[in-house]
Amino acid sequence: MQTAVRLGSYLAVLCVVFGAAWGAGSAFGGSGDGPAPAAAQAHEPGMAAMAPPPAAAGPDPADPLGLSATAAGYTFVPTTTSFGVNSPTTFSFRITGSDGAPVTAFDAAPDQEFRPGERMNLLVVRRDAAGMQDLSPTMGPDGTWNVPFLLPAAGVWRAYADFIPTGGPRLALGTDLFAPGEFAPFTFPDSRIFPPAGAPAAVDGYQVRIDGRLVPGVPSAVYTTVGRWGQPVTELEPTRGGFGRLVAVREGDLAYVRVRPETTRPLPTDRAGPAIAFSTEVPTAGTYRFFLGYRHEGRTGTAEFTVSTAGS
Template sequence: MRTSVRLMTYALGLIVVFAGAAGAGRAFGPDAKPAPAPAHPAMDEHSGHEASAVPAEGLQITRAGYTLSPLTTRLTAGSAQTFAFRIVGPDGRAVTQFTEEHGTELHLIVVRRDMAGYQHLHPVRAADGTWSVPLTIAEPGAYRAFADFTPRARAEELVLGADLDAPGDYQPRLLPQPAWATTVDGYTVTRAGEPQAGTDSWMTVSVSRNGQPVTLEPYLGSFGHLVALHQGDLAYLHLHPQEGATAGPDVTVDASVPATGAYRLFLEFKHDGRVHLAEFTATTGAGHTHN
């Protein structure tokens, strides 16, 4: 998971900008666009140069000598099964040493290539390095599995992706239109701010129920988990609130993305002891250019 160090520089400004988000954001309907979060130049505050581009993750099955090796490659729609895989290291052996991030050693995302049927799973690792998790997919199709982890031998995390097939009559779904609000399990979730490529960007999501803001509960060490997938290539980003975030109805994340286009946003939040999943579509721009 990326740590949004840049957010700390603008934390005080963001508090002022989003002080009214809990009330105003919830008044927006799906077709009403709230005021966007402020865009900040993609400049390194120390060097004065443009910030480096956000890397596209999850597009490779092998990277930096590590390989996602599925032991289960064929899925059966509508039936519970065990999905098993290994992370093979540069020495050709299954990796057994990982650095825990946000309460777990590895995040597994499974989603169909049309970005339907999203699941965020936490498999169990055996002593020999084999990971396994119960998995049920509802419909046939071409699926993508993402393993998000940090080997103990590395300082930075890796995200590897592999394709999985579920034979059957596959009817791809159109990507839902961009929206500023959605409902799930009786909650209304609104967002302010757009993801941007080529510049710093922030997004705030606000959660309410029955017209009243709720206080989000910690889930895997954060008040919300946001995964963004790019339409077409399924480039992957796992975004988290800035460090030091306090409990409340709002979650602000670094929303800098690797490329322009449409993204599907998957927000997991916890309230009343249950985890809920809210989904949005967002269309990004190229951000700001500098002369």
């Protein structure tokens, strides 16, 4: 069954000019046959029925997300915050309520930002906005969430827990994790847009482009396009509830920005491409790091972009 991404004349023009498109760059974890170092795990069904304690009012939707470990009476509490470099382990954490007890009841996200039925999304990125990991932890009966985990380089890393506690508001809480060792900063490729700049760059034979116009404080359409060996990829496979998963953080303070796919949730057998449509709303003017996860021929890849708002 084929599912087309409906982008109107944009897609028609884009397919014609795709070979000349400029793109963005490196893949964290690449497009190899195996899973990324911190492989996402399937959601474990059966959330406990215990309701969380009454919480404070939810945060203002206009406030930047992920800058605090506590909001609306809920707190993101890791079991440990220090990890060895390139040491496979398990990252464990809890979400506690205003009474300090672990929350064990969570609602599934109503949109396509999570997998179907998923109740917790965990994102991890280094403080220099490198090495994004998009993880799916599972919860035990005591409210402890666990996920296989590996930090590939030394430095301070930011972890975000995105969830909806039953009876509470949707939240994105953040906390820092530490990987001791010699820090080596990452130099990002020149892939800024608005105005466009840069040149196509291959990622294991793939070229990925981002287009759109980010305007702070209002919904902005963002389009990504995936090609391989200079040809449009029209057989993108479903991943994370859509045909691609796009996440973003603001450079500097690493405020987390939600990005929503603008397609219906695909069936496992559906295919689409080369373009994927998203919408987002960045809180302020400035520069943002975008990370696109995509899947093709059973392999996953991640492309990164450095994106400035209109007028920046």
